Amino acid sequence: MAESVAERIARRLSEGLELFGEDRVEQAVACWREVLELDPDCREARDYLESAGYAPAEPGARERVAQALELAATGDPEEAFPLLQHAAEAAPEDLEAQAALELLRGLLYVRYRARTGGGAGRPRVRVGPAQLLRYNLPPDAGFVLSMVDGHTRADELVTLCGMDPFDVLRVLCRLEAAGIVEIAA
Amino acid sequence: VIGAERTLLSFLDAPVVVGDPDGQAVYVNPAFELRFERAAGRVPGVPLAELFEGGARESVLRAVMTACKQGESVRFRLRESAVGFSAVASPIEAQGEQVGVVILLKEEVEGVERILALHRQMEQPLDELGHVLETLLELPGAAKDARLRTLLDDAQRALARVRKGADEVHGVLTGAGRTGGDARAGASAARRFDPGALMHRVVGRALRSRDGEGTTLHVVTPPALPPLAGDEHRLEALLVRLVEARLAQEPAPQRLVLGARVVGAAGEQRLLISLAELGRASYEARFADAPVAREEAAALGAELHGVAHPRLGRATLLRLRV
Numbered sequence: 001m002a003e004s005v006a007e008r009i010a011r012r013l014s015e016g017l018e019l020f021g022e023d024r025v026e027q028a029v030a031c032w033r034e035v036l037e038l039d040p041d042c043r044e045a046r047d048y049l050e051s052a053g054y055a056p057a058e059p060g061a062r063e064r065v066a067q068a069l070e071l072a073a074t075g076d077p078e079e080a081f082p083l084l085q086h087a088a089e090a091a092p093e094d095l096e097a098q099a100a101l102e103l104l105r106g107l108l109y110v111r112y113r114a115r116t117g118g119g120a121g122r123p124r125v126r127v128g129p130a131q132l133l134r135y136n137l138p139p140d141a142g143f144v145l146s147m148v149d150g151h152t153r154a155d156e157l158v159t160l161c162g163m164d165p166f167d168v169l170r171v172l173c174r175l176e177a178a179g180i181v182e183i184a185a
Numbered sequence: 186v187i188g189a190e191r192t193l194l195s196f197l198d199a200p201v202v203v204g205d206p207d208g209q210a211v212y213v214n215p216a217f218e219l220r221f222e223r224a225a226g227r228v229p230g231v232p233l234a235e236l237f238e239g240g241a242r243e244s245v246l247r248a249v250m251t252a253c254k255q256g257e258s259v260r261f262r263l264r265e266s267a268v269g270f271s272a273v274a275s276p277i278e279a280q281g282e283q284v285g286v287v288i289l290l291k292e293e294v295e296g297v298e299r300i301l302a303l304h305r306q307m308e309q310p311l312d313e314l315g316h317v318l319e320t321l322l323e324l325p326g327a328a329k330d331a332r333l334r335t336l337l338d339d340a341q342r343a344l345a346r347v348r349k350g351a352d353e354v355h356g357v358l359t360g361a362g363r364t365g366g367d368a369r370a371g372a373s374a375a376r377r378f379d380p381g382a383l384m385h386r387v388v389g390r391a392l393r394s395r396d397g398e399g400t401t402l403h404v405v406t407p408p409a410l411p412p413l414a415g416d417e418h419r420l421e422a423l424l425v426r427l428v429e430a431r432l433a434q435e436p437a438p439q440r441l442v443l444g445a446r447v448v449g450a451a452g453e454q455r456l457l458i459s460l461a462e463l464g465r466a467s468y469e470a471r472f473a474d475a476p477v478a479r480e481e482a483a484a485l486g487a488e489l490h491g492v493a494h495p496r497l498g499r500a501t502l503l504r505l506r507v
Binding site (some may be wrong): 123 | 409
């Protein structure tokens, strides 16, 4: 017979205590956090987390993560990304925020790949140097842009930049959206 | 301990030297006199370096320096007059200050060097065995033969245990500049691996599986990830199992993204490895990987967490210590 939510909560609370007793604190914390996912009001899980020195997720944090995912699903994932990124940076220990960010990064990465021709597209700068100076580009965008020559493929730029492929493709797509580069097939 | 006065150290069968903070010998016990042919009465004031010759001198000076600098015992080995010794140099502290160093030498049992030689001889066949197992895993058809895959995964784990045991034996016998458990920890820490290369291997293995037809699998990882310590094969087997579980679904997912990134400040960094499946997913799907992976993740010292959204898909996250 399938385990009920109440049984699962009881089991994970107990497993967490056993792990905590064995000094496997992070695994214990994971158990109790899972309990809070199932029952955000579970006082025992909150007490155990606080005793272990881990604050339960900030009140409202879960709601913000859920709202950001909903925005990504129904609206623009690009708008949802900074919300999740901020949530994950503000609470690096919050695995819910980190996992949600990973889901969105995966979704956006696939889109960026498609927009860059599966990596085969060749970005080219569309604006002149004088006009470029008017943009207040962040350092990573300036760095990626400095390598755009109209010949080098997006895939090759990823390799040349030595950055996270997600960040490089994201910069290229944002530069394209801003009309600074075009990506030829 | 002063000069040639009789102390408890005088009754030890193992040679003992005591030095002062300036690196000069203060005392040697009778066992040292006998083995190293040095009269105890002429030792006080003699630089420690002059009590030993050649490579032994270098070993002793390095160990004394390290022991004084770090304030903890250092285990080392030396050879003197064709006899091998395992040695421990320990700082002497009094009222919070280092007032000297004591070196205890123990003649090695005859078999130690033989065991070390055997360890060296084992390294190459173990590497070859690992290579053979990797090759077998990459053979066409191996990926979809679940029985074979299980056997090979078991063999890789067994090989990893043999390697770990051999490294521990080596660490205990050589000390590797540490003592006891530290030596074992050192041997374990030395076996670090590149998680990025591991992720590419996982994808390579999954792509050879017929189950993966129709699924595009992306790897998104920075070019340089910090090396991880621990059981590389166990982590690889876990990731393969997670990917295969996704590929075996009906219908198979269209896109999977295996990603990695580092979070946290220097010294407290964590590596996040995620597997995102894009598309529709039920809320319960967030727990779908738990039965497959929770125990393995716990054995790796990792935390596992799942998230799911009805229209976006689901992601499973592993958080590992760097």
